[in-house]
Amino acid sequence: MDVPIETWHGRTFASSWTESESARAAAALEDGGLVVLPACAFDIGAGETRFLDPRWLDGSRKNIGLDGERIGGSSARGEDERALHAMIARFAAAASGLVERLLPDYASHIQRARTSFRPAAASGRALSARKDDTRLHVDAFPSRPNRGERILRVFCNVNPAGEDRVWRVGEPFAAMAARFLPSIRRMRPGEAALLAALHVTKGRRSEYDHTMLALHDRAKLDDGYQRAAPQREVRFAPGTTWLCFSDQVMHAAMSGQHMMEQTLHLPLAGLRHPERSPLATLERLTGRAMV
Numbered sequence: 001m002d003v004p005i006e007t008w009h010g011r012t013f014a015s016s017w018t019e020s021e022s023a024r025a026a027a028a029l030e031d032g033g034l035v036v037l038p039a040c041a042f043d044i045g046a047g048e049t050r051f052l053d054p055r056w057l058d059g060s061r062k063n064i065g066l067d068g069e070r071i072g073g074s075s076a077r078g079e080d081e082r083a084l085h086a087m088i089a090r091f092a093a094a095a096s097g098l099v100e101r102l103l104p105d106y107a108s109h110i111q112r113a114r115t116s117f118r119p120a121a122a123s124g125r126a127l128s129a130r131k132d133d134t135r136l137h138v139d140a141f142p143s144r145p146n147r148g149e150r151i152l153r154v155f156c157n158v159n160p161a162g163e164d165r166v167w168r169v170g171e172p173f174a175a176m177a178a179r180f181l182p183s184i185r186r187m188r189p190g191e192a193a194l195l196a197a198l199h200v201t202k203g204r205r206s207e208y209d210h211t212m213l214a215l216h217d218r219a220k221l222d223d224g225y226q227r228a229a230p231q232r233e234v235r236f237a238p239g240t241t242w243l244c245f246s247d248q249v250m251h252a253a254m255s256g257q258h259m260m261e262q263t264l265h266l267p268l269a270g271l272r273h274p275e276r277s278p279l280a281t282l283e284r285l286t287g288r289a290m291v
Contacts, residue, residue, distance in 0.1 A: 001028040006039040008094045030273045032248045041239035042156045054120040066115040095154040095262035109270025113263040122253040135220045136170045139246040140212035145205045148279035150266040151247040159258040164235040170250025171230040180218040208290040
């Protein structure tokens with residue numbers, strides 16, 4: 001779904017965005033689609049353009065992250081670090097505000113999580129298949145169980161040289177899950193407690209978290225699936241902002257450089273259609289509760 005809004009700020013929304021349009025955008029997202037704002041650019045200030053260079057990465061990560069007030073993954077120090085922190089924090093506030101205005105039903109439920117700045121190219125990194133985001137996958141995190149909470153992400157291509165961000169978008173979540181579920185074992189008794197006790201996970205992993213991680217891995221490790229699964233190319237030009245539930249949309253970042261990304265968590269209670277969530281889908285397919 002394309003949205004013809006050209007500003008991150010509030011005044012324009014009052015006259016150009018209606019309740020029915022908000023409902024359509026939420027339905028598109030909760031059905032596993034993308035909401036794209038092709039003319040809604042995030043402004044990089046004149047003094048910030050120097051950060052559009054992978055040399056600001058510290059070499060240990062593929063992105064520079066802001067968790068609360070702590071910045072990580074950057075080689076910047078002193079005044080450079082403060083300026084970089086301010087740029088990423090400004091994006092975090094803008095992205096959160098955009099979602100609150102675009103999707104007001106979510107506003108009282110969303111919780112801001114990690115903000116990322118990715119100055120490096122999406123392709124060309126030597127990674128294991130599990131960590132290779134150029135392979136189709138849904139997002140699931142080994143150390144952070146979420147027990148069905150949704151992962152809503154706001155992306156913006158800030159490339160200064162006119163380069164598109166190129167994705168592959170795959171088949172519906174239910175089709176992918178039905179394909180791989182028969183090969184996924186259930187959690188063993190005591191497994192979740194052990195992982196939490198060893199601090200492998202931050203909190204206890206649920207059957208849902210276990211299954212989502214397995215689906216993430218099965219899809220990424222299956223070369224035949226990566227080649228032959230239904231998929232299409234989607235290109236995001238510089239200045240484009242887009243949103244999706246990345247725990248539901250099969251996606252792969254094929255190319256592009258310089259992107260901002262905000263992760264927001266949304267409980268099932270905040271959805272218009274919780275029956276369309278990955279948790280509900282997996283429970284229907286397996287016939288059992290997963291949290």
